[in-house]
Amino acid sequence: MSSAAGGGAVGVQDVLNALQQLYSDPNPSVKSAANEALQHFQKTQEAWSTANALLLTQDLPLESRLFGAQTFRSKITFDLQQLPLDAQLSLRDTLIDALAIYAAGPRVVQTQLCLALAALALQLPESQWPNVVPGMIDRFGKSADTVNVLLEFLSVLPEEVAQNHRIPVSNATYHERMPQLLTQQATVVLELLSMYIRAEGVTTSIQETIFHCLRSWLKAGEVSANQLAATPLLPLTFEALESDALFDVAVDVLCDLIHETQEIDENQAVIQVLLPRIQALRPALIQAGDDEDRVRGLCRIFVQAGETYHTLFLQHATELLPIVQAILECASYHDLDIVQITFRFWYLLATHVHKAEAEHNPAVVPFREVYEQLFAIIIRHLHFPNEELTGQERDDFRSFRHYMGDTLKDCCYVLGAEVCLARSLHMIETALAEESPTLRWQDIEAPLFSMRSMGAQVDLRENDVIPRIFAIIPRLPPHPRLRYAGLLVLSRYTEWVEQHPERIPEVLTFITTGFDRSDKDISAAAAQAMNFLCQDCCEHLAPYFGQLLEFFQSIKDQLAVDDLLAIAEAIAHVIAAMPSAEAIDSLVQFTQPLLGNVHEITLLPSPSKPDLMRAADRMEQLARILQVIGVSLASALPESCAATCSTAYGILDRLLEQHGNAYFISERTSALIRRALIFFGPRAEPTLPALLERFASCFESTGYSGYVWIIGKSIDQFGHPAGAQLHSLLARALERVTAKVVQLLHATPPDQLSDVLDDYLHTCLVTVQAAPGMLINAPIFPHAVQTAVLALGAVSPAVHGIASDFLRALFELPGTPAGAGYLEPVRQVVAEQGFAVCQAMLRGLVTFFPPENMPVVVGTIKALQPLAQDALLAWLAAAAEQLPPSAVSQEDTVKFLQALQSAPLSPEQIKPSLVVLYGASRKSRERARLDNEVVGNT
Template identity: 50%
Template sequence: MTETPTPADQSAINAVLQALQSLYTDPDNTAKANANTWLQEFQKTTEAWQTANSLLLSHDLPVEPRLFASQTFRTKITFDLEQVPVDSRPQLRDTLLHALSLYTSGPRVIQTQISLALSGLALQMTEEHWPAVIPGMIQKFGSDPATVATLLEFLTVLPEEVTTNHRIPIDIDSYNNRVQSLLSEHAGEVLKALAVYIQAPGITQQIQSSIFQCLRSWLKSGEISARQMVETPLFQFSFDALASETLFDVAVDVLCDLIHETQEVEDNMDVIQLIVPRVIALKEALAEAGDDEDKVRGLCRIFVQAGESYHRLVLRHKDEFFPIVQAIAECASYHDLDIVQITFRFWYLLASGLAKSRDDPSIQPFLEIYERLLAIIIRHLRFPDDPDALTGQEKDDFRSFRHYMGDTLKDCCHVLGSRECLSRSLQMIQSTLAEATAPGATLKWQDVEAPLFSMRAMGAEADPRDDEVIPRIIDIIPKLPDHPKLKYAGLLVVSRYTEWIDMHPDRIPEQLSYISAGLDHPSTEVSAAAAQAMNFMCQDCKRHLVPFLPQLYEFFRSVGDKLGPDDLMAVSEAIAHILAGMPPREAAEPLLKFTQPLLESLNLLAATAHPEKDELRRGSDRMEQLEKFLQIVGGGGSGFHEHLLPEPCSRTAVEAYSVIDKLIANHGHVFFISERASALIRRGLSFFGPLAIPALPPLLDRLSEAFERTGFPGNVWIVGKCIDGYGRMADDALRSSLSNAFERISAKVMAMLENSSRPADLSDVIDDYVHTCTATAGNTPSLLYLSPLFPHSFNTALTALTLLDQQIIQASLDFVREVVCSDSLSMHHPISSSASSRQREATTTTTTTTTPNSAPTIQELQAHCNAISQTLEQQGPQLCSNLIKGLLLHHFDPDHLTNVVIILKAMASHFGQLVTNSCLGVVRDEIPPTVVGEREKQRFLERFPQVVAKRDLDGVKAEIVALFNASRKSRERSERVGFGN
């Protein structure tokens, strides 16, 4: 590489400088984005090598162009080193070494990029072409104090780049061999150099910090072992550096890395014996740290790292390690919760060992630590005296963190036993309440709420057979002071112990009364907690609650307009759980009783000509309640078919639908009413199963009419569910209704697409329609393939492939796959359009006498084949184009690759020349070289026609995957490289 640019080089330099100027100074974001894209593309060119060289050596330029040049070298060495002949790579190395020597005084960011470039180059060059990399660098930069920082930067990034930059193209054997000669063989030499530098006369703390950073890099890479380090002055100096404010943070990092590297305790006992006393000696520094949160945090990290790494040794060598456990307990008691949480994993690890040794008297000191920890955590759970002093975000963070602390309370239960822990929380409440009765005393709800929360958190560990502590907890809850926060917490405690209540059914009346009062509380927070408690009560105690159904029914009717939507759903869900626990035939009558008021409410709404929005919202809530009943009583969608439900339930399905039908007819133009009605109908179809068949013809007619009127996608969704659930069992009449509904929604979808300039605006409709087409193809294929609108249906799927929603793309790919992989295509052969028309008419006549569940006839299969073939011959080129562009331009999620390959293999099998011409055309003319390089593109253009011609479907897959991998590599490069961020 020459240092004097030619005119052509100068032109490239000017272009880069102009792009960088735009990137960093142009106020127009579009111009910035265009400049960034241009710079990324320029980096891929061969001329970028020389341009980067010229810019990097131009010290009169601002930092930005020179930084761009150093980044370019690193990027090109990672992705484009094949552009440099092997014999020319030593010259590239020398160029970078020369540049590095020019930047020994900074800027460091450029130093770093050059060092990264050299590291990537060193990995890809053999020992023959670049031998003894580290000794050479030490010799070149290590003897002059002015260049030692540069050496340390290189030695720091070398193991990081070599072990973490997985984009560097190198095979595993070459990688392993080069790592050995590049890093492993010279690790001792690096350690020796660092040990010399750390105690060199006149060394600055800045250099010492760089030494520690370098040491960390080699420790984490595994090239320097803990045993090697402790044999050098670096070991003791790491502890001594904790006394320095400048070196404290990096010294903490080094010590944590060192301890982590000794976690294979059996292999490192001699090293651990040197580490542990020095860690214990830091307890004094922890005690002196006081309010210095940064120092406490750093020391806490060291103690916890030791505790976690050596937790298996703690109980084997109790006396030696107990001081570390004490220090971690001190950290857990600190006021800063960010520091407290550092300790949580240690308590979990230690608890598992202690739980197995609970009867060992020698662990008593550790049990006392956990007793103290229990009190500490409950204290941390306490809300501040003035909760309003916290911002909204702080309140949310604290609430979330309380649940996180709850996990540590469970660890305490594992060690001490849940009965002991719950008893201590109960004692806290009792003591607080007793103290509040003293003259002049004032009760603070926070002092009661924190142990209440702990009871809730530890409930998962409680033994539902306990008859000592839990009864006392259940007794005290209703007697707590009448404060909303305590009502809320108390109800949530009840919801946690409903398994115990199930084993003590005599407690149910009292608890139902307490929960019901909570539902009637003016605080929405309290009523929500009561709804949750009711839900859990009904789930866990359902066998005992059947006699309470009349009482619950009256309660259910009375709270209908008092509770918010979420609480209503919770109460409905709760009662549904009771019904779900009953035999189906016994549950039918109470189910009808509980749902009848909801249907009556909807019937009134349907008859209201101009309801207010709030009335419509309540109607939507009633439908959601009905849906919840059907979902839970029906077993989450398993269906209460005719063998379980009595015959009158068939009439119930029709009668219930008549209410919903009227509601859709009169108010289905309101979107949320339409959507909620669709969800309810879907659940009803699943619940009633074949018993719903009499309601299907009017339902399908109503859905079609509603969709034609409103264009709301929920109507399409339900038509698809009807076809999916009933298409295979349909008799001629139902089949006719299904066919008519499919034709009508198809025609409406086509009209909507024709009138829309942005298909993305119709994404919900397209999504549900494509799903419906897939259901039709799988269950009643003649309805799809013999429809005159089938080509339009298929074209809708092709449109869906151009949208950005990955779920819609997936649905479209599923539909296309269903079509192109149809068994009928095995009959594929050229046909005339007139023959196709006659065959279609003949098959249409035949299908009218098809019996439910019958297999397609040969005539039907031939007609399907003809329809599919004609459509694919017309739209196949567009299909191939959409698939290739979606895959290569990364419009598709990578997970879609499998479906794309299957579709293209099927197309190649039946329409070889069409697929060849289409795929070659789009790759050649529409995929830019920045997406797929010319070499990979040319390979595809040559090989793809060959494998298709030979009907080598595995070869088709291999070529598509290779093309995709090439585009992914290009994309990863673009994501890796960016400027001005």
């Protein structure tokens, strides 16, 4: 189809050849070219006649005829204005005739033709195509051979009119046409469906299509519940539940109907009809047994009724309790996919039961009993299966347990958290008391898990059940699953321990003995419990610091990295809660051995990768410790800490000198130094000369982004105010980094440098904010701006987002009090790069920028206006002319330029004109999506 790409006429054979290449040629590049050519063809004027020929040539393959029908749909949606009115009416007649030709199938062609007619009906006024629905009924509704076509059209019509926002009609046209097509025809459609579904000889297949059509009108809101209830369709839908073939669609219709009655006051009459029929389904639920599909469908009906009428249950307890009991039966079913359908209902009902209890309403009694049963059911579902689960099954079950935990919280809301907690504890006590040889670990683990789930609901002043929990957990059988679960339960109740500090020794002992090196799950649970205990009880744990430190030293070479991080963080919380002088001494005791481990590795002549990984782990632990401490000790640090900072940096500097080309070393070192700069504050300034030299040098040799990140953080923290010497050092580091970034961009596309560009442009942004002269007065300034312009073309949202932020801040700077002195250099760089900025901004806006970037684009273009009043309009016009035709048509480009009006361009014109351009691009993107669906589904 080269003629399509070149703009020439495209014939049937061209399309057939392209379709043959798309679906039969093994060469991916040929397939891609064919796909692109077909999409281009669909936008051309010739596509109308070619699609018609494809559609009506019956001896062509189905793929070709389907492509013709789909092309009509695409053209009517996006290009109807290509046809004069008389041709549009002729098109309507052609499609209706084609629908008659395809009355016997295939169904996929019927559907595309019906979609095309629905889109056409919305765009043609009543004066041109009056009585659409009655006309289609008259044409196709009188013969059994064409009823299926009519029902398909009536099914897609509400969906297209109400939901397809790609059809280009004005709000006024839409609000005029929709009632004519739908609202005014609802009664006609209901009468038609009622007649068809009872017609002599009607097939199950036609009945299924009737129900699908009914559902379409219900979901669109064009058939009201009251209208439907007045027809035979309502009882027939309930009767359809007895048919295997009609069961699923009948369930869908009933759920939609119940949903449509959510305005309870307006639908009381319908609800009074529905509820007895829904209640009457309960025996069918019991009879369904192991038929999971039937149970699922009936469960959906009961739950939909429960969720829709949840405000009525306490008012009409006697009448509606059977529905709640039916939902309870669904919740007790063995299939957890069905069980979860009920969860939202229990949440909604719990709110009303809780409120009624507070009002001492006696109607709550049976509902409390339901929640008591529900509690026991959920505990049963929490049991791990006896059979061994696969890895994915185990992960899915663990994830699902947390959803069940939320339903336990609903039980707590109704029954009281302490009552539920006591019930779980009683289950454990009973299981332990039996001492049966058949005792299963699941019988203890499930209620343990429930205790963990309910922890947030428990009153911390509770002193009956929780002490018994803390007493029983250390006595659990030595099963790994129980040990794991017990540790997680303790971690959930550490806030209670904070109010009962006398419990700390036993809890601490239980946790520390949980670091079983043979079971990583138990160790992870113990680390989590230690972390929560130290966070919540930090003020009580200072006397245990020595014990904690000794414990950490004993296990730091044996536990998993994440577990050690959790423990390091835990001990840091204890330090942070100490008085300043004591905290500083404790911090030194804690961190010196870790830093010493790093130093030892720098002294090795040829450290192995495990050695370097160990150094990286120690640095990560140090960074986490300093992250917890933050700046809380900054004011109390003695002046001698400046020397400590320099000594510590010396160790890291040696590590970078030797192994800075290892990526993980660069990342861990950068993270630690960032935390150290925050912690030491001004006392870190003596380290900056060596630090900046090292990091600039490392970036020059490796191109790792972490080194740029730290230079940017240094400028952010120390750039304003900075003395002449430090200012010079920071500026020199920025120059070296910029030179390396420019070098990298010469050899590598921006999308392959996302991390580097992200950190570099953040550095440029903070420099403009903290010390603008460091960048603007430097020779690197044009290179930095050019880098940002190139970054605007990166697909990564983070990269083009920070590039936009930097450019906007730079262009707005001369208009601020602090930036008045930078007007000329900024204006000069705008003169050099302004067109490129406009070009990149517009291209990004109409292709890959996310919608939230629109304000940034508008702000950046507005910021350019006072810097280049005479040139901006020409830049925007030239940039618009170069936009890809696939993103914005020539016609839409002209509209954009007209919206800009004339020079000189005013700020008030910028946003509306960009909105016009963006709207056009959204239309093109929608078309591309539809065309992809069209070609891909052929």
